[in-house]
Amino acid sequence: MLPIFAFLCCLSIGLADWTSEPFCILKNAGKCPTGFTAHDLTLSLQTDVNPNEKGFNGRNLMHLGFAGDSSLEYSAYDGLYTLALQACCKR
Helix, strand or coil: CCCEECCCCCCCCCHHHHCCCCEEEECECCECCCCCEEEEEEEEEECCCCCCCECCCCCECCCCEEECCEEEEEECCCCEEEEEEEEEEEC
């Protein structure tokens, strides 16, 4: 069974009460909570899509930035987008 990704913010329940199934959370501040192990995934993709290009709904096709220790960055030099996910997983 693959772990699910949980995006938890502002919840006042304990993780032990939340689920006994395997799951992952985004890593923040370089370390994982007790009982979790660090995992990472990196995807680099070369494309001609401009980071400011908009879709039919007027919103940017991509939003560059950071979420905890994870990031989506663009290198104009080689037109390379890099998505780096840093997660803490409990199995």
